[in-house]
Amino acid sequence: MKRLLLTVLLASLALPAHAEMSAREIVQAVNDRDDGDNRIADMSMLLIDKHGNERRRAMRSFDKDKGEDKQRIMFFLEPADVAGTGFLTYDYDDPTLDDDQWLYLPALRKVKRIASSDKSGSFMGSDFNYSDMTRRNIDAYDFTLQKTLEVHGAAVWLIEAVPKSREEIEETGYKKSLLFVRQDNFIVTRAIHWSAEGGRLKYFDVPGLEQIDGVWTITRMSMTTKQGKSTLHRTELNFDNIRYNQALDEAMFTTRRLEKGL
Amino acid sequence: MRAALLLLIASGAQAADENIDLLLEGFDEPAVAESVAPTEPPKPYTLGGSAAFGLGYTLGHPVVPGDNAPHDVHGLSRARIKINLDLEGRFGDGWRGKLAGNAAYNGAYSDAYTTEFIDAYESEAELGEAWISGSLHPSVDIKLGRQIVVWGRSDSLRVTDVINPLDSREPGMVDIEDLRLPVAMAKIDAYVGEWGLSLMAIPEIRLNKSPVYGSEFYPAPVPMPDTTPASGGENTEYAAALKGEFSGWDISLYRASFLDDTAPHERRQMSGVAANWVSGNWLLKMEAARIDNRDDVLIGAEYSGLRETTLALEMVERDGTQRQMALRYSGEFLHARLKPTVLVGLFDFGIDNGGFARLAADYELADGLGLSGGVMSYWDGNGTTRWGESDRLFAELKYSF
Numbered sequence: 001m002k003r004l005l006l007t008v009l010l011a012s013l014a015l016p017a018h019a020e021m022s023a024r025e026i027v028q029a030v031n032d033r034d035d036g037d038n039r040i041a042d043m044s045m046l047l048i049d050k051h052g053n054e055r056r057r058a059m060r061s062f063d064k065d066k067g068e069d070k071q072r073i074m075f076f077l078e079p080a081d082v083a084g085t086g087f088l089t090y091d092y093d094d095p096t097l098d099d100d101q102w103l104y105l106p107a108l109r110k111v112k113r114i115a116s117s118d119k120s121g122s123f124m125g126s127d128f129n130y131s132d133m134t135r136r137n138i139d140a141y142d143f144t145l146q147k148t149l150e151v152h153g154a155a156v157w158l159i160e161a162v163p164k165s166r167e168e169i170e171e172t173g174y175k176k177s178l179l180f181v182r183q184d185n186f187i188v189t190r191a192i193h194w195s196a197e198g199g200r201l202k203y204f205d206v207p208g209l210e211q212i213d214g215v216w217t218i219t220r221m222s223m224t225t226k227q228g229k230s231t232l233h234r235t236e237l238n239f240d241n242i243r244y245n246q247a248l249d250e251a252m253f254t255t256r257r258l259e260k261g262l
Numbered sequence: 263m264r265a266a267l268l269l270l271i272a273s274g275a276q277a278a279d280e281n282i283d284l285l286l287e288g289f290d291e292p293a294v295a296e297s298v299a300p301t302e303p304p305k306p307y308t309l310g311g312s313a314a315f316g317l318g319y320t321l322g323h324p325v326v327p328g329d330n331a332p333h334d335v336h337g338l339s340r341a342r343i344k345i346n347l348d349l350e351g352r353f354g355d356g357w358r359g360k361l362a363g364n365a366a367y368n369g370a371y372s373d374a375y376t377t378e379f380i381d382a383y384e385s386e387a388e389l390g391e392a393w394i395s396g397s398l399h400p401s402v403d404i405k406l407g408r409q410i411v412v413w414g415r416s417d418s419l420r421v422t423d424v425i426n427p428l429d430s431r432e433p434g435m436v437d438i439e440d441l442r443l444p445v446a447m448a449k450i451d452a453y454v455g456e457w458g459l460s461l462m463a464i465p466e467i468r469l470n471k472s473p474v475y476g477s478e479f480y481p482a483p484v485p486m487p488d489t490t491p492a493s494g495g496e497n498t499e500y501a502a503a504l505k506g507e508f509s510g511w512d513i514s515l516y517r518a519s520f521l522d523d524t525a526p527h528e529r530r531q532m533s534g535v536a537a538n539w540v541s542g543n544w545l546l547k548m549e550a551a552r553i554d555n556r557d558d559v560l561i562g563a564e565y566s567g568l569r570e571t572t573l574a575l576e577m578v579e580r581d582g583t584q585r586q587m588a589l590r591y592s593g594e595f596l597h598a599r600l601k602p603t604v605l606v607g608l609f610d611f612g613i614d615n616g617g618f619a620r621l622a623a624d625y626e627l628a629d630g631l632g633l634s635g636g637v638m639s640y641w642d643g644n645g646t647t648r649w650g651e652s653d654r655l656f657a658e659l660k661y662s663f
Binding site: 110112147190226 | 282288629663
């Protein structure tokens with residue numbers, strides 16, 4: 001009886017009245033939400049160091065779903081010394097399969113395959129890890145619903161995600177995450193990640209969110225790396241000219257195309 | 263008891279809320295992304311390139327032949343300005359073209375050098391890649407003109423990569439983008455599923471840019487005459503490649519008929535195979551080639567499981583006797599602003615036959631502006647090389663536009 005009372009009490013304190021879904025179900029809904037298909041977007045990346053010095057990157061990306069798998073090809077447009085660099089990835093839904101990744105470096109005139117198991121590395125020098133840019137295996141996590149909050153004027157669930165294994169921590173670079181999931185559209189609108197090394201926190205934020213062609217779409221997002229209250233580095237990503245349902249055939253997502261360029 | 267429990271739970275919840283509030287303060291950074299200009303659509307023509315100023319300083323005292331007398335080349339070995347220009351065009355329906363060229367002047371050389379050396383090293387201006395390409399069919403591409411085709415899977419050693427000659431005048435010191443010399447060819451690529459077939463006819467005969475008489479890397483005590491065979495006609499080279507790409511692995515089969523780079527430039531027949539396998543953080547690679555009656559085999563591995571670091575080892579055995587090994591470290595730090603590399607090359611599976619080590623770092627000063635520098639160390643083997651005095655420091659400031 002006491003245990004039952006305690007459980008009810010804890011639940012009533014921790015959860016909002018309308019939280020019928022479990023944390024696992026919410027994260028599953030995040031993974032399952034319609035994120036569009038056959039997408040083209042221009043991407044501007046701003047890298048800001050702790051002294052406020054800025055570096056810029058510009059890219060064009062093409063995304064396509066192939067069944068449950070996702071394919072993406074991305075070309076660097078700026079700055080000049082990396083223009084022409086291309087990146088192709090096949091992100092498999094099956095967590096037992098390693099993603100296929102290739103890089104084209106114009107200086108080498110060569111498409112090079114990349115071993116991709118470790119996704120804890122920086123994505124193109126930014127504060128985002130490769131694991132932030134691909135889907136995670138939600139079976140590898142324990143999720144706990146913490147509370148509800150309001151973020152950017154919208155109600156969110158606050159969910160704690162803890163990797164079940166050391167391998168997952170090493171692969172993603174994070175030992176724990178807090179996810180802020182919007183209740184109306186299942187977008188992760190904020191997140192705090194505990195880096196596995198260095199005692200750093202990484203703050204993910206989505207200040208730009210729009211419905212484009214009926215798809216909730218992130219148009220601006222940032223990741224800030226902090227140690228204590230000090231900002232070490234920050235990356236802002238802007239997406240422009242986002243278009244869905246474009247005529248992207250499979251030939252677009254090949255090393256042939258990677259080599260030919262944009 | 264119940265009241266105490268409620269108090270405990272309430273205070274715990276309050277503490278958790280305070281922790282959350284503290285954490286939320288981390289989202290206080292003001293966004294500046296409004297200042298990021300939207301990406302412009304690709305233009306039909308783009309002119310790009312780079313301008314670089316490089317310095318080199320020889321630490322040892324190598325003595326080389328001169329026009330008048332042998333001389334010590336200790337000291338400044340490079341004070342070079344280099345300009346690269348690339349014009350790229352798009353002509354609709356996927357057709358595109360490229361015209362590239364470069365010019366360089368190195369003011370570090372005195373009159374003590376040989377005429378051959380000054381002619382080859384002091385100044386040069388040459389046409390680089392110059393091609394047009396397009397699709398004849400959704401599955402068939404054609405590319406005509408001076409171009410670079412890289413075969414094989416290795417990054418530091420060559421087994422099947424026989425299409426383009428190399429600039430090897432200063433071992434380990436040539437910029438990677440200038441290492442392969444483009445040659446004129448007609449190339450057709452056809453694709454079916456995971457497979458791609460390439461056919462090439464290469465009329466332009468171009469030899470490696472090798473060290474010349476008067477260089478510390480020139481192997482002979484006297485100049486050795488050599489002439490480049492005529493291009494075209496019966497000297498035309500032919501090549502074919504079949505490549506299959508699959509999840510986690512790929513394979514290429516090669517066949518080439520080409521003129522040997524070394525005199526008397528006899529025609530060689532090469533059949534080869536190259537493959538990659540990916541397993542976790544490991545990329546495994548192999549190449550094998552039969553060139554006339556000689557068999558060359560390469561194996562290699564890359565490991566990228568360490569943070570921002572890639573380690574690579576490649577080993578090759580040529581004709582069952584000659585061996586080479588390359589060990590490469592490359593890293594990315596400060597959000598890819600600092601990129602250190604270490605390359606160790608050995609002319610055997612040990613250090614007895616000589617080799618070199620190159621420690622370098624690239625630093626991005628600003629968008630498109632990079633500073634690089636490092637040290638190159640050579641060591642002699644058992645009489646096979648005599649470049650142990652040629653260690654040098656180098657630095658370069660490069661602006662890309």
